[in-house]
Amino acid sequence: MSEAWTQHGKVRVREADGVMEVVVDGLTTQAKYYKPLIYEFFRKAWRGSRPAWGEFAVEIAMEYVGDPPWLDLDNLAKAILDALKGYAFHDDAQVARLLVERKPGDRERITVRVARLG
Structure with missing residues (x-):
């Protein structure tokens, strides 16, 4: 990806070649925290x-x-998909493939990659 990041608070997004990448810095145990955070970024x-x-x-x-x-x-995925609705795609029913994973990293964050199929 070569496009520059757009950032607002803890959320940053970039888009190139039909792929959107969203990064949220920091973690919380409340999945419901992410929906308004990401939604406000897009708005x-x-x-x-x-x-x-x-x-x-x-x-x-x-x-x-x-x-x-x-x-x-599963709650994290639902919150994020709801926040992306209306910005990456019209409805989360358009998601044909979904991978959600938890893994150790060098910093606490959530990374989302949205790509069109076909």
Whole structure:
């Protein structure tokens, strides 16, 4: 990806070649925290492309340092998909492939990659 990041608070996004990458710095055990955080970024700071039709693949990675946080990944995925609705795609029913993982990393963050299929 070569596009520059757009940042507002803890959220930054870039888009290139039909792929959107979203990074949220820091972690919390409350999945519901992420929906308004990401939604507010798109509402206030995003000037990128409009949502598209078709099928999408979404990869969500929660990176942690030390012990993994007690967070249900299914709730995290739902909160993030709801926040992306209307910006990356029109409806989360367009997500044909979804990967959600928790893994150790060098810093605490959530990384989301949204790509059109086909």
